Structures are given as structure tokens and as C-alpha cells.
Amino acid sequence: YYVVPFILGLICMPMIAMSDLLQGLARANSWALFALAPTYLVRPVLILALMALMLLVGFAPDARTAIFASIAAAYATTLGQLIGVTTRMDRNIPAGPKKVHFAQWFLVSLPIFLVEGFFFLLTNADVLMVGAYMKPDDVAVYFATVKTLALVHFVYFAVKAGVAQRYVQFTHGEPEKLAAFARETVSWTFWPSLAMALLVLVLGEPMLSLFGAEFVAGYPLLFLLVFGVVARAAVGPCESLLTMSGNQNICAAVYAMTLAFNIGLNLVLIPLFGLWGAAMATAFAMIFEAGALSFTVWRKLGIVMAIFVAAEGAA
Structure with a gap:
């Protein structure tokens, strides 16, 4: 099949x-x-x-x-x-x-290709790992559950698509404007994502029931997975800021580490906890990704990309 x-x-x-x-x-x-x-x-x-x-x-x-x-x-x-x-x-x-x-073109585009490739693998690795360890019925439940989070992910991708060009404009000679705008994009990402996350938690059970009554079993997983998605939103589109500012190489390295971390967690946790193990691995990996990207932006650009950390905290 x-x-x-x-x-x-x-x-x-x-x-x-x-x-x-x-x-x-x-x-x-x-x-x-x-x-x-x-x-x-x-x-x-x-x-x-x-x-x-x-x-x-x-x-x-x-x-x-x-x-x-x-x-x-x-x-x-x-x-x-x-x-x-x-x-x-x-x-x-x-x-x-x-x-x-x-x-x-090749020297610039190859790291960006790796960033996008690692990110795509990161968003699908848990489903593939569940498929390797568990039955197709379990894969279907988990897949439907993680795809229900698309409503939350949509905010991140929408902001990411809209701000990349502005990052480029401010990168060349306007560091103060870049820092201020980058901080704004964190708020643009986090608060709508949080609102959508709460909406998904409220409507998650009836949404999953649209796939079939058996898919409602994945609803409790949403609470853990949503936590990881909101953690990613709390640092805004760091990946776009790094890529557009010429730091695509280290951005690719961060995503490679995150992917390896995610796969390692899945290998350990899925045999122990089943679908809960996959959800834990995904949530922990997204938290690691958010922290690593935010830290990298701060070290490379001196910009604090974290919703509850004041800009003065960069000192």
C-alpha cells in the first residue's frame, strides 16, 4: 500500500x-x-x-x-x-x-538547501520513525494528530514568508532597524501561534474525529506537541534571519544537530513509550531547535530573539 x-x-x-x-x-x-x-x-x-x-x-x-x-x-x-x-x-x-x-550561487545556495532539507526531514522524521516501529494504524493516528497542528505552524510559515525580504533590506547598513524589526517578528509569530494553539486544543478532538472515531486516540498527544510548536514560535523566524544575513552555514549546522537529536530521541523513546515517545521526541527537538537558533542569532548578530527576554538581556 x-x-x-x-x-x-x-x-x-x-x-x-x-x-x-x-x-x-x-x-x-x-x-x-x-x-x-x-x-x-x-x-x-x-x-x-x-x-x-x-x-x-x-x-x-x-x-x-x-x-x-x-x-x-x-x-x-x-x-x-x-x-x-x-x-x-x-x-x-x-x-x-x-x-x-x-x-x-552554489556556495550560497548549498547551505540554504541543507537548511530546508534538514527542516523538512525534521518535520517528518517522527512519522517515519513511528512507521518503522509501530503498526500502520498507529502511524495513521499519529500522522493525523501532527497534521492537525498545521493551523499552528501556518503562523510561523506566514511570518517567515513575509519578513525574509525585509531582513535582507535591513542587513546592509541598518543594524538598529534590523534588530528592532527582528524583535517585532518574534511577537508577530508567538502571539498568533499561541492563540491558534489554544484553538487547536479546544477543537482538536472534534477535528480528529473527522478522520474517524479511532483517530481521537491521538488527542492527548496534541497537548505535548503544541508545547513544542509554541516553543519554536517563541523565538520567531530565526532561521530566516540567519540565512538572510549570510549565516546560512551555521544555520544548516544547527538544523543538522537538531535532526540528529530528534532521530536519537525517537530511537530511544518510541520503543519505550510508543506514540507518546514520538511526541516527546518531537517536542524536545523543537525546544532544542528554538534554543539553539536563538542562541546562534544572539552570538552572530547580537539580537535577542526570545519573546519573554528583553533586548537588554543581550548584554
Whole structure:
């Protein structure tokens, strides 16, 4: 039951990669609609619409049908985004000679690639480790539980997407403005995340019941997992600040350590405590990530990225 959906999912990869590239181009030019709407609004709605249509015409309600809907939605939204972004690029950037600085691009982009790669693995390592140790039914319950936290994670990703360009602007010659703005982004991340976390805890049980009555067993895990997510939000988008200020190498190292820490905890705790062990490993890893990133920002930039620590505490 894993192989066919996995192979079908690989068909989406070229369009997902192109969409990320186009999102970066659009964000660099402050085209928020073209950057975020295709991925976060259009594609999810289109997946749901296509899934409903396929079920109406007789497709089975299984993973392969969902993957087919995802493939169609990914190709449709990415191609539309490609047309929109390239049209605006052609309109705003005049034709002329070009030069590719491949070595410089590679040296900068490789650590950023590692940061994003380690972060992606970090957000999925617990599910993979649960799959290695426990039954598919347990994996399903845990997966549904951690994905319920998407409402809380959304705040972090929204702030991260919106502030990176401003970090770059203030990094060059305006350290006071950078420090003040960075402190503001911590508040922008933490308080909405805390509000969403409380909402998820209140509505978590009925939300999980939408997957099926047996999925409600994952509700108690939310209290532990939410603690880790809020801890991450308490330091704001440190990763973006480090990357945009030229400290992407040490940022990649922090995420590598966090991933190793997470995997080690999962190896120890899942055999002992089952799903609770995975939740503990994930929460502890997010707390470690938050502390390590905040400390690194302070050492490298002299900026205190922690919601309840005053800026004067950097001294």
C-alpha cells in the first residue's frame, strides 16, 4: 500500500520544485499574490475539488485517487504560476546580456538547501520513525494528530514568508532597524501561534474525529506537541534571519544537530513509550531547535530573539 502512491507522488516533484522556484522569484519582487496564492490557496482547493469530482465519477476513495488529484492540481497551478510570474518578469526586466555566477550561487545556495532539507526531514522524521516501529494504524493516528497542528505552524510559515525580504533590506547598513524589526517578528509569530494553539486544543478532538472515531486516540498527544510548536514560535523566524544575513552555514549546522537529536530521541523513546515517545521526541527537538537558533542569532548578530527576554538581556 506504500509503493504505488509513492511512485505516483514522485510525478509531482518537478512541479513542486518549479513552484518553489517561482515562489522565490515572486517573493523577491514583492509579488505576494503570485508567490503564495498558487501554493497555499489555489492548489489545496483544487485538490479537494478534483478529489470530490473523481469520487462522483466512480473512483475509489483511496490514496491513489488522492495522488491523482494532487498531480493534476500541482501541474495546473504551477503552470499557471509559471505563466503569471514569467509574464511579469518579462514586463519589468528589460532584455540584455546575462552572466551566470555559478560558483557564487552554489556556495550560497548549498547551505540554504541543507537548511530546508534538514527542516523538512525534521518535520517528518517522527512519522517515519513511528512507521518503522509501530503498526500502520498507529502511524495513521499519529500522522493525523501532527497534521492537525498545521493551523499552528501556518503562523510561523506566514511570518517567515513575509519578513525574509525585509531582513535582507535591513542587513546592509541598518543594524538598529534590523534588530528592532527582528524583535517585532518574534511577537508577530508567538502571539498568533499561541492563540491558534489554544484553538487547536479546544477543537482538536472534534477535528480528529473527522478522520474517524479511532483517530481521537491521538488527542492527548496534541497537548505535548503544541508545547513544542509554541516553543519554536517563541523565538520567531530565526532561521530566516540567519540565512538572510549570510549565516546560512551555521544555520544548516544547527538544523543538522537538531535532526540528529530528534532521530536519537525517537530511537530511544518510541520503543519505550510508543506514540507518546514520538511526541516527546518531537517536542524536545523543537525546544532544542528554538534554543539553539536563538542562541546562534544572539552570538552572530547580537539580537535577542526570545519573546519573554528583553533586548537588554543581550548584554
